[in-house]
Amino acid sequence: MQILDGKALAKKIEENVTNEVAKLKAETDLTPGLAVILVGQDPASQAYVNMKKKACDRVGFYSVTHEMPQDISQDAIENTITMMNQNPNIDGILVQLPLPPQIDTTKILELVDPAKDVDGFHPYNVGRLVTNLDGFVPCTPLGVMELLSEYNIDVKGKNCCVVGASNIVGKPMAALLLNADATVEVCHIFTDDLKKHTLNADIILVGVGVINLIKEDMVKDGAIIVDIGINRADNGKLVGDVDFANVSPKCSYITPVPGGVGPMTIAMLLSNTLKAAKLNAQKKR
Known part of the structure; x- marks a missing residue:
């Protein structure tokens, strides 16, 4: 089992953005x-x-x-x-x-x-995402794709189960996976027998805000788990939607909470804002 370290990758992206900002300031x-x-x-x-x-x-x-x-x-x-x-x-x-x-x-x-929608929530950008055109993509699912890429995890042809169908995470996550040629199932609150769907998945991506929703018996050996959930447990600790202690031994890769997807969300916001600034600079020339 290998940890998908979002904190380390976010630091790397931040350093790259810092250098790009200095360059942009110097040139424009x-x-x-x-x-x-x-x-x-x-x-x-x-x-x-x-x-x-x-x-x-x-x-x-x-x-x-x-x-x-x-x-x-x-x-x-x-x-x-x-x-x-x-x-x-x-x-x-x-x-x-x-x-x-x-x-x-x-x-x-x-x-x-x-053109300033760095969160990627405007219907214009949502439409461009779904049709696989360049635009601004919501930061959390974009961060997940960057994290998978960093660890050379190719989703092409993989069975991916997205648990959660929000406009902010679940739907754009499914669109990005589809654009990358994955086979995608989207599960939500009305899905009957969630376990049936997750057991078939090579990659499970979950973000619904329910502590320990994904349990050991719902995951096949060698699966990749991306835990997008963030919850405050009774003891005050931050935890995800996956029963990390029991699920992680079965996985090939898994994100921790905290330190997994969370830092990537902010890194992608910086990246999107830099992209917007560069486009804006081109217009001013």
Whole structure:
């Protein structure tokens, strides 16, 4: 069993982005800029945004966080996004989800300029992903593909079981695997007999937020496990969706939680923002 070390790869990607940023600044005098919208006081969202801010500082990005109260109006968020769309110094716009119930999330995500949609959530970029065209891809599934590639794991022809069908992880994960010629099954909350599907899989990718959902008897010998889940256990520890202690001895490769997919998500955000900045620099020439 080998650990898929996302932390080490994320560090490598971050170093590469830092070098690319220095080069971009030297050649064009432009600094990549990322703007984040954070609504309310959710501790998990605040922690994520803080991690993203620190990562931006490390690689030399300009970053700004628009912190808004929980009772913010739809108009106020829309006005802020419109302002950021028009700001030439902002290359990437990130709306931290979830948004409060009074906000129409779909409308907000659709308002972000697709050329600044570094989270890859705009329908334009979703469409380009599904049709295997270049665009911005959601950071977590993109990070998973980078991690598999780093360890020379070719998904072509492999049976892949994606557990979870969210717009942020499950659906784009399935699209990326399909684009790489994998055979893909997507399971979700209404799937009957999950074990039947996971047992047949060469690669299981799970991200649903249920502690120990994937157990030892659900995994065939030599399978590859990518645990995208992140949960806080009763003892305060961060754990994934896989029963790591019992499942890992059966695997050929497995991601740990923490230190697996999590760091890759932030590394891909940096990578996407750099890509947006380079495209923006070309337009300005």
